[in-house]
Amino acid sequence: MTAANTLNQPLTLANGIRIPNRIAKPAMSETMGTIDNRVTPELATLYETWSRGGAGLLITGNVMVDRRHLGEPKNVVLEDDRDMERLKRWAAAGSRHGNQHWMQLNHPGKQSPKMLNSDPVSPSAVPFRKEMQSMFGTPRALTVPEIENIVERFARSAALAEEAGFDGVQIHGAHGYLVSQFLSPHHNQRQDDWGGSPENRRRFVVAIYEAIRAATSDRFCVGIKLNSADFQRGGFTEEESLEVIETLAKLGIDLIEISGGNYENPAMAKGTKASTRAREAYFLAFAEKVRERVDVPLMVTGGFRTSEGMAEAVDSGATDLVGTARALAIEPDFPQRILAGESFTSAVRPIKTGIKLVDRLALMEVAWYTRQLARMGKGKPPRQHDRGVLSLVEVIAVMSSRGAWTRLRAS
Template sequence: MTQIADQIQIRNTTFKNRMIKGAMSEALANAAGEPNHLHLGLYEAWAKGGLGCAITGNVMVDWRAKNEPGVVVIETERDLAKLKQWADVGKKYGMVQLIQLSHPGRQCPKGLNKETVAPSAVPFGPMLATTFATPRELREDEIQDIIQRFAQAAAICEKAGFEGIQLHGAHGYLISEFLSPLTNKRQDQWGGSIENRMRFLLEIYQAVRAVTSDNFIVSVKLNSADFQRGGITEDEVIQVFKAIDAAGIDLIEISGGTYEAPAMAGAKSASRKASTIAREAYFLDFAEKIRSQVQCKLMVTGGFRTAKGMNDALDSGACDFIGLARPLAVETDLPERLIAGQDVRYAVKPIKTGIPFVDKMAIMEIIWYAAQFKAIGEGRRPDPKLSPLKVFFKYLKGNITAVVKGRVNSRKSA
């Protein structure tokens, strides 16, 4: 039987077990997007807890396109020394680390950046239009620039000592926006057919491969579905999985949803079949469907809560890795406990402020956990009873401050 404690290898890197921390927003960087001691403290805590691998939160490839305040940005070797320290934290404890590289596309709060860009100028629906501006359509030269930004950031990550990177192609960010017909209305080589819509992802992958070594791991996070009417179809999703697999991707993390339909946070769990709920993982059914059609390693994240559920998923052959996210925000020693046969201590519940429009956006599923990460990074214990309302108002204050500073800096540079 395949178990969570079993080793596995990708290229020349050995993962000491099958548990990977899925990407979660840390929001710990300064206004310049620099990593710091908080990142080191946070990832050291997870490494000490026995994780086989950690995928970082969103790391932006363009300072002009940040999805939130406090996000790390890698454009140049400016922060190479600190990145090397971060990579060394994993090596010290035998924890593989993959940097998640991302461009948010249209999913940037109003005022945070000078402008937002996307494949097409498609606005959000009424519920989120007050938060996110209508983006400007990218020009051909800008698309090529972004592709090279992903490659440049990946090369820096390898130089710093990280074992690999993950391309964020899910959850409605830029790569995902190119894949979806709802957000990609282009009539050129980047839009229309699924072959054109997946071109952006494939060219980013090829650009990354061209500037990194044969031993560098390149993975991608993809949606099994957008859960939106008129979005990418399951047949098209399967074509994307098969195409990126054929191109040579090492690992695909299976997820789902967007800001407008946040299945990645369990928002669609109520509609899942009882048999699927019993098996815990949100996207395990799709993993079983795609397993026979791709050769690369597969990772399923979302919903796992018991050692038995994880071991059963691995033994079924549907996936090679178990992705853990929110439980690790309040239990940094969870991997060691799971290997010992124990289960998650704290049930993951929706984080609610009591403010309807805030709770509908599922934004608390990001910022409440980010507050826990800061505590861990500072060497404090996480607090499972932390007030969501208190966290939200602190976040709102930080956003307003970031927007004001951004506008002042823009005027100075104009």
């Protein structure tokens, strides 16, 4: 089969929902909300562009479930129905051309910058490593009532997403955010029912999943983005990830997206081994291990560069969907071109500022591509050769304005 034939096959989930092809847009944090975290018209414009571009599944950037805890400035927060009409326009625009459109739900936990949050929380009061402590404060340990409240917030946000017309939600359980923190023995050193054993550390994500299921209809999809590992000494391992996947598969989860790493070890931003680069997908080997344990729809994100590499991953049986983010930030119509028979090679390239800490933490990668999303949200084409340092200056300015807004709101 050609790449177009392979990737043009629909995928039917267990609940009967049909994803029209095997190319997916994973979550990218758009930071395109208002300064006070509300939905903007630009989000509808951006997602209509991607829907027109041909991907079978679009997953939004991380929508926060608590406005007191943000991952970045201008995150959208979904706590109530105040923006329901704008949410409906966003949901409709993102599925206008027959694809699925899901909302990613998130809580950053300790990964909330000092500029945005003076009271970060986590399962346990474990600080970031020394060189990151200027950016992120030491969190305090969540109380049990606070944990239960966060579970309820995820469910409430999911119900609102369904009311707005989104086809599903994805729980962000990767990249060191709060769900990932609960799963990791490095970040979760609790001795109560929410920590300690792997079973107890899984309790939080299971509670969130079950609460979302109870708050939404049978045809509403629920997925998760999960680390294969967090690549941190004493942290979340591949074996524990497999156990989480087995648990969620038994509970009936619709789709599992595999990624890896966190802010301290950003494996989600770059591949390392030559053998991994040759296969393109960073986490395909882990997906093959998952296939040996469970039969659940899988999505692998990270590293795909060519239409042939994408098709090979699906043909191998290791994954059902290929997720590619950065390529869609600069060539939003590439899925349509592949499905029409074009042989595609991504124009994605490393983005550097020359500032070692910024470059090593992959912050510039995020900022540069976010800049391209903002252009598309204004109805403009993305630029493949934008200067990286301009994005860094822009991000600093936005974070400073967010800090000023927070101080004003508190006064």
